[in-house]
Amino acid sequence: MARAATTADAFNAVAEPRRRLILDVLASGERPVNDLVRELGLAQPQVSKHLRVLREVGAVEVREHGRQRLYRLNGPALKPIHDWVKSYESLWSERFDQLDVVLEELKQKEEGNGSDE
Amino acid sequence: MARAATTADAFNAVAEPRRRLILDVLASGERPVNDLVRELGLAQPQVSKHLRVLREVGAVEVREHGRQRLYRLNGPALKPIHDWVKSYESLWSERFDQLDVVLEELKQKEEGNGSDE
């Protein structure tokens, strides 16, 4: 077997940095292909190909407008990624670090009140 | 060119579902390889290979203990993923939906106070 297809799910689609860049640009609003080509400095066929992958995992949607195709972001397709990674947030977040400190203090105090001494 | 190496970054490493499962198991604590083999029902060599990829992107760390190698999670390696996807959170979060509702109401009210009428 080979690596899972890039179109297998959002995780695979988004592993390619240029596809993330495309999504980042689309976050500011609907765009025709050539806008992305200009903004990202990529060749047009590659942009079209990346957009196809993103479309297949539902991360973007298209609309026809004359000879242009207007692409727009479909955020919810990224939710599974967010859901998965969110459970690890406590491992680096400062807010959680501080919570750890508080819990540690409580523990110390608890021990200080121990039966003996 | 081909697809970026799985060891290129956390995004690529984590695109493989079994590697996410491994991380999920390690989230509950340090484990020797054979524990993972049993819990995930995978062949031992594949587990070792997945662990190597995860190690190369810094998502796990190893410690030797007799003949065993104890692997543990290194959460912060996943932060870039979280950071990237977090900016899209508002596109599906109910909390933000409700914020939208509030903003919409304010807008309506604003229009109601318009110069004319």
Add this chain to the structure above:
DNA sequence: TTGACGTATTCCTATATCGGTATATGATCC
């Protein structure tokens, strides 16, 4: 209808993956 524009698709090549199987390495125990 001809031509130009905007976009998608096809063909090519190099490369890296994943699983499976076999085997190598290293530590432990007798």
Add this chain to the structure above:
DNA sequence: GGATCATATACCGATATAGGAATACGTCAA
């Protein structure tokens, strides 16, 4: 030292990618 356990690595085959270049397709304008 020999056997065994725990893990890593090497080799194989099938597959899918990403970029580049050429080209096909659909729409609009003259």
